[in-house]
Amino acid sequence: MAAIPLFPLNTVLFPDGCLSLQIFEVRYLDMVKRCIEHDEQFGVVALVQGEEVRKPGGHETLSAIGTMARIDEWKAPMPGLMHISCVGARRFHITSAELLKHGLWMGDVTDIPPDLQMPIPVDQQVVADMLGSLIRSLQERGIHGNQMPMRPPYRLDDAGWVANRWCELLRINLAQKQLLLSQENPLLRLELVQDVLADHGLLN
Incomplete structure (x- = not known):
């Protein structure tokens, strides 16, 4: 599949899970606006190393497995600030990732098959x-x-x-x-x- 935008966070999103985010960094404001405009999803990955908010000289290490996030609600209370609500979709495995010049991570990923429906033992x-x-x-x-x-x-x-x-x-x-x-x-x-x-x- 095509490369997807990645959002490294100090949390783990699970399929069907809920995630609310406050977006203010330019790299993510642009990403979220594109996702909303084109009805696309982005990948949430846990940070192994680094900070959510980019700092000069900072370095981020991403987990190999993440979850796609589908935006289902959003609002922009003021310029430069967005509040979004997301739902976890399919899991994926990152095969390669690249940090773009403006700070956004893009990743080539392969889907992990969804859980089979199994009754509770x-x-x-x-x-x-x-x-x-x-x-x-x-x-x-x-x-x-x-x-x-x-x-x-x-x-x-x-x-x-x-x-x-x-x-x-x-x-x-x-x-x-x-x-x-x-x-x-x-x-x-x-x-x-x-x-x-x-x-x-x-x-x-």
Whole structure:
């Protein structure tokens, strides 16, 4: 596929996940405007080294695996500032990346096949039940729509979807989240999430 613009961040975007960004650097304002105008996506990749906001003499090292982001809402409250809301799409592997003169990264990427829909194994059902309880609790508190940390449909019977939502919610470091994103087997990803929940004392 053609080279895509990359947005290095100190976060990991998972498929179907939500991401809100405040854009003010010229390199990203131009990128976002092009994506909106042409209905295109950009790639979100975690930073292994470096800062989100470019500094003189700074150096950025990107993770090898990222997720495409689709812009679904945006507003420009003032010149030079945009607020965008994105949804994670397919994952990709970077085969090569180039830093352009104006500071934007472009990458040649190959798609990673989407997770196969797999039912929740009996041994991990408690993980899905806990997520369902959290969603109901938020709804009962009057939290709906874009205020929710995840968006409908709530696929609580799908191992990959449940695993990805927990990956976003859990307070684990960037390297751990990146490892979970890189795991191509959704059942194994769900098992790893269950282990993290247990380690944090969150399982009954």
